Amino acid sequence: MRQFTETEALSGIVCEALGAGVHVVGVDRLRGGSKKGVYRVHVDGPRAASVIVYSWAGVENFWPGAEGIDAAHPFAPASGLIPFLAAQRRLDLLGVRVPAVLLADDGRRRYPADVAVVEDVAGGTLEALLDTDPARAAGALSELAAMLDVMHQQHSQQYGRVDVLERGDKASGVSCEQLVLERALGDLAEAAERDSRIGSVAAPLHDRLQELAARVSPRREHGLIHGELGPDHVLVDASGHLVLIDIEGLMFFDVEWEHVFLRLRFGEQYPALSRPGLDPARLDLFMLAMRLSLVAGPLRLLDGDFPHRTPMLGIAEHNAKEALALLPLS
Known part of the structure; x- marks a missing residue:
């Protein structure tokens, strides 16, 4: 205990x-x-x-x-x-x-x-505001979009977490897309062992990841992203302005990685945060990779004694279905 x-x-x-x-x-x-x-x-x-x-x-x-x-x-x-x-x-x-x-x-x-x-930012979360006051939430989403614009327009030729780059270290790997592919292949292998539906189509999912990665062109600049920005990681202060939390993963990376997560977490409100100029090839690869991560990660967490088990199982279940839906029809 x-x-x-x-x-x-x-x-x-x-x-x-x-x-x-x-x-x-x-x-x-x-x-x-x-x-x-x-x-x-x-x-x-x-x-x-x-x-x-x-x-x-x-x-x-x-x-x-x-x-x-x-x-x-x-x-x-x-x-x-x-x-x-x-x-x-x-x-x-x-x-x-x-x-x-x-x-x-x-x-x-x-x-x-x-x-x-x-x-202590006492105004609650943006997630709660989206449920209780859609009119105020619309303004908050506009403010969040502006904050993200400021972040994503910060550029670096290097990618990696801010603390890693600050101390002069170099992040692992050769490119963002290669890191995403490697992680996705690992998540696929792990998810296939834990979820029979993923396991039954592991080979087609593996091939699909490789196919999507092959479509991605090299890139030299990366934007500053939060990395896990859902509406539960945005607080609303007493003046109605937004405050970002759970920021430890702040890094320079492909901004499409952020936008895929935003699309998953904000759902029908995502268009307020979407921006032109995103690379569709990266979005396709990153979306499948993110879905597989959200199957393997929650199930891995439940190997231990994490107390809130039902929501984690729900996340894994939902994302397994969505990952399967990303396979092309045969």
Whole structure:
């Protein structure tokens, strides 16, 4: 049984972040995270009524061990204080709103893991707004599209996570499309073992991936992408403006990878975020690759003790059907 952090453990780091006269009066562990713990800490005192604490303790990570994975690989698990701070700095410099960092600590003086205390953006998620107030959500989608324009128009000849490039390292691989193909072939092999429907057409799916990859032309510039931007990773602040969260995977990559994920997660609202000039060959390859990833990944997560099992099974089930639908009719 996992033992998550408690009020007493968080009090020291929160009081250090907010200053004298602050007392922690309650802690809620927020649902949804699979790589880090996210806690809303309620305080009594002259400062904010609540803050958010990110904890990168090992017990908070539900994913199976990732031994042997190159940490500089663009698809390596993006988690930790260093990638978080690198992404926060880059987006803040661009004027893309992210939670303000009140304290970041990797010294483990007051808390036994890397930790960050950030502002609590109290307006809920864009996902909730899409359900409850479509009129306001339409304006929010326009704002999100503008934020994405700013990000995607940042160019680099190198691809890779921001923290990797900042420290002067080079990401693995020879091209974005080759990395996507290699990952997709691995996901296909894994999904074929776990899902009989995928297994029954593994060879045609393998051939289709190779065929789609062969259509992609080389590219020299890459845009800045969030990498996992669904409406649940966009908060709405008290003024109605948007704030991006779960930013650790921020990287330079083909922007089509972002747009495929946006299309899946935003569904019928995606046209508000779509942009001209996207490469259709990349979109075709990346869509099949993404579908296979969303079969293999959730099933891999469920090898462990991740508590929210039904939604993960639903994601795998849905994406298995969609992957099969991408095979050409014989």
